[in-house]
Every structure is written in structure tokens, then in C-alpha cells.
Amino acid sequence: xxxxxxxxxxxxxxxxxxxxxxxxxxxxxxxxxxxxxxxxxxxxxxxxxxxxxxxxxxxxxxxxxxxxxxxxxxxxxxxxxxxxxxxxxxxxxxxxxxxxxxxxxxxxxxxxxxxxxxxxxxxxxxxxxxxxxxxxxxxxxxxxxxxxxxxxxxxxxxxxxxxxxxxxxxxxxxxxxxxxxxxxxxxxxxxxxxxxxxxxxxxxxxxxxxxxxxxxxxxxxx
Amino acid sequence: xxxxxxxxxxxxxxxxxxxxxxxxxxxxxxxxxxxxxxxxxxxxxxxxxxxxxxxxxxxxxxxxxxxxxxxxxxxxxxxxxxxxxxxxxxxxxxxxxxxxxxxxxxxxxxxxxxxxxxxxxxxxxxxxxxxxxxxxxxxxxxxxxxxxxxxxxxxxxxxxxxxxxxxxxxxxxxxxxxxxxxxxxxxxxxxxxxxxxxxxxxxxxxxxxxxxxxxxxxxxxxxxxxxxxxxx
Numbered sequence: 001x002x003x004x005x006x007x008x009x010x011x012x013x014x015x016x017x018x019x020x021x022x023x024x025x026x027x028x029x030x031x032x033x034x035x036x037x038x039x040x041x042x043x044x045x046x047x048x049x050x051x052x053x054x055x056x057x058x059x060x061x062x063x064x065x066x067x068x069x070x071x072x073x074x075x076x077x078x079x080x081x082x083x084x085x086x087x088x089x090x091x092x093x094x095x096x097x098x099x100x101x102x103x104x105x106x107x108x109x110x111x112x113x114x115x116x117x118x119x120x121x122x123x124x125x126x127x128x129x130x131x132x133x134x135x136x137x138x139x140x141x142x143x144x145x146x147x148x149x150x151x152x153x154x155x156x157x158x159x160x161x162x163x164x165x166x167x168x169x170x171x172x173x174x175x176x177x178x179x180x181x182x183x184x185x186x187x188x189x190x191x192x193x194x195x196x197x198x199x200x201x202x203x204x205x206x207x208x209x210x211x212x213x214x215x216x217x218x219x220x221x222x
Numbered sequence: 223x224x225x226x227x228x229x230x231x232x233x234x235x236x237x238x239x240x241x242x243x244x245x246x247x248x249x250x251x252x253x254x255x256x257x258x259x260x261x262x263x264x265x266x267x268x269x270x271x272x273x274x275x276x277x278x279x280x281x282x283x284x285x286x287x288x289x290x291x292x293x294x295x296x297x298x299x300x301x302x303x304x305x306x307x308x309x310x311x312x313x314x315x316x317x318x319x320x321x322x323x324x325x326x327x328x329x330x331x332x333x334x335x336x337x338x339x340x341x342x343x344x345x346x347x348x349x350x351x352x353x354x355x356x357x358x359x360x361x362x363x364x365x366x367x368x369x370x371x372x373x374x375x376x377x378x379x380x381x382x383x384x385x386x387x388x389x390x391x392x393x394x395x396x397x398x399x400x401x402x403x404x405x406x407x408x409x410x411x412x413x414x415x416x417x418x419x420x421x422x423x424x425x426x427x428x429x430x431x432x433x434x435x436x437x438x439x440x441x442x443x444x445x446x447x448x449x450x451x452x453x454x
Contacts, residue, residue: 169354173385
């Protein structure tokens with residue numbers, strides 16, 4: 001546990017000093033929001049229809065920006081080699097990186113969230129805790145696979161393009177489940193109407209956190 | 223000449239040769255069955271015949287990706303390059319057959335449903351699968367030929383296949399009302415005969431293509447080895 005915290009803290013500290021990922025993700029998210037608004041000129045009814053999807057498309061797109069940086073910074077100065085030489089189980093390195101990515105992504109998401117309220121006039125804050133829970137669950141699954149794929153993508157040509165190509169098709173279930181949950185929550189539906197989606201989200205998270213942490217060692221070993 | 227890929231320079235194994243001739247016969251035979259023996263379907267008419275290629279192609283695609291999954295696990299646990307070659311070859315074949323499914327589907331759908339495409343569970347799942355394994359091929363292409371790429375692709379081969387049921391489940395709920403794809407088709411005995419012969423033929427074709435593709439990879443690796451020996 002201590003090793004996980006150390007790696008996690010190292011990543012957060014680097015991010016706090018540079019703020020590179022956070023700033024780029026936040027600005028990019030804002031930009032997507034503005035572009036969508038121009039592209040669709042949404043009426044109130046349309047806004048209601050597209051908000052859940054737009055929210056997640058924004059999160060996934062800006063999330064890829066942050067995940068791309070996650071292992072790219074380790075490659076500079078061969079930092080990853082140093083980490084691998086340390087007598088630490090590879091699975092723990094995965095959880096450290098996963099935790100850091102998760103926190104950074106969540107912060108970026110919650111910075112963007114108020115602008116959905118502002119620009120789209122959506123009642124996101126009436127159900128704040130429910131929506132927070134769904135965002136947390138969706139982001140966990142996305143980052144679980146994303147951290148693994150990020151470690152892979154950094155080591156091949158065209159890494160910035162490779163990550164979304166790998167990540168987006170695999171995360172389709174998260175996108176569908178998270179969008180469906182948010183839509184039902186905004187519409188004020190009871191939990192039972194989207195319970196199956198909720199379980200799918202939890203299931204995805206469990207499966208891919210476990211599987212990713214198990215296969216991570218093969219990705220980083222030399 | 224000392225190569226671990228010596229089979230690349232020798233003649234086809236006698237069994238492979240026989241398999242090739244059996245396939246030639248079976249493909250011709252199953253075409254005859256499909257074209258003349260199986261009756262024309264009552265409501266859909268002639269276009270329903272595409273079913274005898276569409277469904278076996280889908281089966282081969284899933285079989286191929288299943289083989290990738292197993293070979294990927296075997297590669298990661300044993301680090302035997304053999305399994306990596308099998309997995310990569312199987313992905314290529316699977317992607318081709320998934321593409322056949324995605325092409326024959328709309329040709330069949332247009333006259334029957336009135337549209338080329340609908341965001342229906344099976345169609346969408348096949349499309350997502352196709353995209354996952356196209357990404358697999360890109361990963362190999364951009365990764366270059368080395369052990370690291372082999373490991374990366376094995377990881378993707380595992381994650382991708384575990385994802386299949388989740389993709390299917392989620393898309394099934396997502397488009398529950400768009401459920402137009404037949405879950406099963408009522409078939410007369412002649413149709414059944416034609417279908418199962420076709421299914422069998424496609425499965426053999428998969429095995430044959432896999433053997434051939436693996437050999438082609440061996441030949442490429444053997445040439446690389448020879449080049450290295452010359453340069454030494």
C-alpha cells in the first residue's frame with residue numbers, strides 16, 4: 001500500500017508543479033463544449049437529449065489527453081526504468097499510476113462540470129451525489145484500461161493516435177452505461193430503471209481493474 | 223542452413239495438401255447445395271441465400287478471435303514465439319471474415335429491412351469487434367517486429383476478447399427496441415443441410431488459411447534470419 005501511495009503521490013506532485021495535464025484537459029473539454037454548441041445549435045429539448053452523451057464524449061476525449069502524458073513523462077530520462085528496478089511488485093506500480101490518473105482525470109472532469117450547467121442549463125446539481133457516483137464509476141473503468149493501454153501506446157510509433165484507437169472501442173460499454181445512467185438521473189427516474197446499467201458499470205470496473213493489474217507486468221517488462 | 227523455420231523451405235505437409243483439395247471440393251459442393259438444393263425462402267426470396275455465407279463468416283470471425291484469446295494467454299505464460307505468430311495470423315483472418323459479415327449484412331438488410339444499416343445489437347457488436355481487432359493490427363504495424371509488440375498485442379488480444387460479452391450486453395440494452403436481427407431462423411431440412419455443409423466448409427477454410435498464414439510468417443522470418451547470417 002505504501003508503494004502505491006508513493007507512486008501516486010509522485011505523479012500528483014509532478015502534476016501539481018507543472019499542471020500540464022490538468023490545464024490541457026480542462027481547456028480541451030471547454031473547447032469541445034463550445035464546438036458542440038455551434039455544431040448543433042441546441043434547443044432546450046435537444047440540450048436535454050444530448051447532455052449525457054456530450055458530457056461523456058468530452059470526458060473521454062480530454063481523458064485521452066491526460067492518459068497519453070501518463071507514461072510519456074516516465075519515458076523521458078528513462079524514469080520508468082528506475083521504477084522497474086525498484087523492488088516493487090509490478091501490479092503495485094499499476095495501481096499507483098492508475099490512482100494518479102484517476103485523481104487527475106476526476107479533477108479535470110469536475111472543473112468542466114460547472115460549464116455544462118452554465119452553457120447547457122442542465123439540472124446536474126440537483127442530483128449531484130448520484131451524478132458524482134456515476135462519473136466516478138465511469139472514470140474508474142476508463143482509466144483502468146486507459147492506464148494499461150497508455151503504457152503500451154507510449155512505446156509504439158504514432159502513440160498519440162494509437163491510444164484512442166485502442167481505448168475507445170474497448171470502452172464502448174462504459175460510454176453506453178454511463179450515458180444511460182446520467183440520462184435517467186437527469187430525467188428524475190428511480191434507480192430501478194437504470195439498475196442494470198449501473199451493475200454493468202460496476203462489473204466493467206471490477207473486471208478491468210483486476211485484469212489490467214494482472215497483465216500490466218507483461219507490458220512494462222523488458 | 224540452420225533455421226528454426228525450416229518448414230518454410232520444404233513442401234507442404236501431405237495433410238495440408240489433402241485439406242486443400244478437400245476444401246476445393248467442399249466449396250464447390252456447398253455452392254451447389256446453396257444455389258440449387260436449398261429452397262428459395264418464402265418471404266425474403268433469393269436474397270436470403272446470402273445467409274449461407276453471412277452466418278458462417280460470423281462464426282469464423284468469432285472462432286478466430288477466440289483462438290487469438292487462447293494463443294495470447296499461452297504466449298504470455300510461455301513466451302513461445304509460436305503462439306504470437308498464431309495469434310497474429312488468426313486476427314488477420316478474423317478481421318477479413320468480420321469484414322465479410324459487415325459487407326454481406328447490409329446487402330441482405332437493404333431489401334429485407336429497407337435500410338443498409340441499423341444500430342442493432344449484433345451489427346453494432348460486430349462493428350465494435352472489427353474496430354478492436356483493426357486496432358490490434360495497427361498496434362502490430364506501428365510497434366514493429368519485436369518481443370515487446372508481441373506482448374502488447376497479446377495483452378490486447380486478451381482484453382479485447384474479455385470485452386466482447388460486455389460490449390454485446392451493453393449494446394443489447396442500448397438498442398433493445400431496434401431488435402430486428404433474426405435470433406434464429408426456421409429452416410427446412412434442405413436448408414439445414416446446405417447451412418451446415420457451408421458452416422463446416424468455412425471452419426475448414428479457417429484452419430487452412432491459418433496454417434498457410436503461419437507458414438508465410440515463418441518464410442518471412444526465415445528470410446530475415448538468412449539476411450542476418452549473410453551480414454555476419
